[in-house]
Amino acid sequence: MHIVRSARRRKTVQLQIRQQQIICRAPQHITNADILEILAKKSDWITQQLQRPLAKPKQYIDGEVFYYLGQPYQLHLVHGTRTQVQRSTDQLIVATPQTTPDQVKTSLIHWYQQQAVAELSSRVAHYQGQISVSPTRILIKSYKTRWGVCHADGRISFNWRIILAPSAIVDYVVIHELCHLVHLNHSAQFWQLVQQHNPNCQMARRWLRQHGNTLEI
Numbered sequence: 001m002h003i004v005r006s007a008r009r010r011k012t013v014q015l016q017i018r019q020q021q022i023i024c025r026a027p028q029h030i031t032n033a034d035i036l037e038i039l040a041k042k043s044d045w046i047t048q049q050l051q052r053p054l055a056k057p058k059q060y061i062d063g064e065v066f067y068y069l070g071q072p073y074q075l076h077l078v079h080g081t082r083t084q085v086q087r088s089t090d091q092l093i094v095a096t097p098q099t100t101p102d103q104v105k106t107s108l109i110h111w112y113q114q115q116a117v118a119e120l121s122s123r124v125a126h127y128q129g130q131i132s133v134s135p136t137r138i139l140i141k142s143y144k145t146r147w148g149v150c151h152a153d154g155r156i157s158f159n160w161r162i163i164l165a166p167s168a169i170v171d172y173v174v175i176h177e178l179c180h181l182v183h184l185n186h187s188a189q190f191w192q193l194v195q196q197h198n199p200n201c202q203m204a205r206r207w208l209r210q211h212g213n214t215l216e217i
């Protein structure tokens, strides 16, 4: 198990399972004995999480399924003089000079990141007026364990992988980060604001806890 002690702000213990590893985020003042007690109480949940199948590693071959905004698309590889990715109604068509797994993967990541910029920017533009906030900048990042980060200077970073998730989940992440421009914490007032703009936020949080590890390409 990996214990992360948070220097500031954190008031509660948060458990996360990533790649079959338990990550425990705890405030400074909590003792290891307290943590063990919490783990014991959560043992059913931990067992259930550890038994969940891991996301299968991708092979980047013809016919393999990739998700975009929650919809499945079959990979279709073609030879092309330059690299290009196109989305049809049910296919992601990847044209590359050599259809090696590495090249296909790189092209796909590049495409997903480009889509993420467009998708997330347009959702931010849609919701920022509603919440009466305006981020100073929108950035797309490649985080391992988070979907978005709101910085104290008003910048918001999103993990590009979130656009593999269904549209409602992407909306939740956008609303969550925009609400941090009002409350830069996870206080009750913060959650009230999220709930006000996203009545289904509990469902989205549950979905991310259960399926977040499958948002990989």
Ligand SMILES: [Zn+2]
Pocket (backbone or CB within 6 Å): 176, 180, 185, 186
């Ligand atoms: Zn947050």
